[in-house]
Amino acid sequence: MKGILLVNLGSPKSTRVEDVKEYLDEFLMDEKVIDYRWFFRSLLVQGIILRTRPAKSAEAYKTVWTDEGSPLIVITKQIQQKLQKLVDIPVEIGMRYSEPSIESGIRSLTEKGVTEIVLFPLYPQYAMSTTETVVDKAEEVRKKHFPNVRISYVQPFYNRDIYIDCLAESIREKLPENYDALQFSYHGVPERHIYKTDPTNTCNLNDCCSRAENPSHQFCYRHQCYKTTELVTEKLNIPREKTVVSFQSRLGKDKWMEPYTDETLDALPKKGVKNLAIVCPAFVSDCLETLEEISVEGRDEFLHAGGENFHYIPCLNDEDRWIKVVKTLCEEKLNDFYFV
Numbered sequence: 001m002k003g004i005l006l007v008n009l010g011s012p013k014s015t016r017v018e019d020v021k022e023y024l025d026e027f028l029m030d031e032k033v034i035d036y037r038w039f040f041r042s043l044l045v046q047g048i049i050l051r052t053r054p055a056k057s058a059e060a061y062k063t064v065w066t067d068e069g070s071p072l073i074v075i076t077k078q079i080q081q082k083l084q085k086l087v088d089i090p091v092e093i094g095m096r097y098s099e100p101s102i103e104s105g106i107r108s109l110t111e112k113g114v115t116e117i118v119l120f121p122l123y124p125q126y127a128m129s130t131t132e133t134v135v136d137k138a139e140e141v142r143k144k145h146f147p148n149v150r151i152s153y154v155q156p157f158y159n160r161d162i163y164i165d166c167l168a169e170s171i172r173e174k175l176p177e178n179y180d181a182l183q184f185s186y187h188g189v190p191e192r193h194i195y196k197t198d199p200t201n202t203c204n205l206n207d208c209c210s211r212a213e214n215p216s217h218q219f220c221y222r223h224q225c226y227k228t229t230e231l232v233t234e235k236l237n238i239p240r241e242k243t244v245v246s247f248q249s250r251l252g253k254d255k256w257m258e259p260y261t262d263e264t265l266d267a268l269p270k271k272g273v274k275n276l277a278i279v280c281p282a283f284v285s286d287c288l289e290t291l292e293e294i295s296v297e298g299r300d301e302f303l304h305a306g307g308e309n310f311h312y313i314p315c316l317n318d319e320d321r322w323i324k325v326v327k328t329l330c331e332e333k334l335n336d337f338y339f340v
């Protein structure tokens with residue numbers, strides 16, 4: 001029997017500082033997220049970051065938390081429930097960090113008799129710190145606890161027509177009538193991650209990413225972010241001059257992909273952009289990074305710098321058209337099992 005596992009990043013169990021600390025410890029000690037050798041990673045994470053960050057993050061989480069819990073988990077459950085109504089095989093969710101875990105998701109599926117799983121990492125663009133670590137974790141869990149289960153992975157869908165149409169339509173419906181620019185703010189990653197995952201050793205985080213064809217694109221997060229932007233803005237007929245791309249949520253002293261969202265929000269009003277619409281397509285569900293960092297802090301930053309109107313465009317969340325895309329992408333993968 002087949003089943004579907006939707007995997008998202010995960011959130012702390014609660015907004016208590018201890019729970020946030022436990023979550024950040026698991027998250028940041030992942031070698032695909034902070035890719036230093038264990039000793040240096042531990043020194044940085046456990047010796048420095050976890051001393052102050054949990055309290056700060058807990059305060060931020062409190063501002064977005066709902067009665068049902070973290071927005072990211074609540075929305076992922078809503079996606080699961082809606083998808084379950086459209087397919088006649090079991091659908092479960094699993095989080096890369098914290099709970100419900102990938103292991104518990106696979107276990108629930110196997111308890112329903114599932115032996116072949118389509119696992120969908122809910123990230124449009126590939127990154128070592130997202131897609132890759134999900135696959136690693138799922139394989140680790142499968143080998144250890146479920147050796148007879150087969151898993152097929154939905155690939156990044158940043159350039160797929162069905163996704164682009166869906167995102168473009170969603171943005172079109174929410175765009176204000178008058179806006180000077182539409183900003184695409186993607187979660188950033190350290191530049192080093194992009195070089196590290198480039199099998200061709202050719203990406204220079206510059207022209208390479210916008211070249212039409214290049215084998216490095218398959219693992220280039222930067223290329224994939226720009227590609228999503230290009231395809232969506234083409235669909236919406238938004239000219240290049242009105243399009244801004246930036247990268248948010250950097251952490252630590254490493255060089256992250258530029259331009260940075262906070263600096264861009266500060267600079268835009270001085271360039272005449274007073275009415276801004278902003279969307280965050282690295283996330284399919286709203287979460288701390290969109291609801292707090294962009295919609296609250298980003299808004300403050302922009303208005304403080306002289307901006308007049310800041311319009312946050314929510315993620316796809318549980319929109320029906322998006323659920324249909326999830327269904328189609330999973331169904332394509334279900335076919336894999338017939339050919340192996």
Ligand SMILES: C=CC1=C(C)c2cc3[nH]c(cc4nc(cc5[nH]c(cc1n2)c(C)c5CCC(=O)O)C(CCC(=O)O)=C4C)c(C)c3C=C
Pocket residue numbers: 009010011012024033034053057070072123127129130187188189190221249251282283286287288289
């Ligand atoms: C080195 C640190 C980080 C990398 C690399 C990174 C990549 C990355 N993250 C997401 C998606 C999300 N990140 C979220 C929160 C978050 N991210 C980091 C650090 C890195 N992310 C931290 C420390 C946090 C925790 C919150 C904080 O203290 O600021 C979230 C939100 C989770 C939630 O509960 O709402 C998401 C989603 C992507 C897509 C990505 C690489 C492309």
Ligand SMILES: [Fe+2]
Pocket residue numbers: 187249
């Ligand atoms: Fe992150």
Ligand SMILES: [Fe+2]
Pocket residue numbers: 203204205206208209210216217220222223
């Ligand atoms: Fe590139």
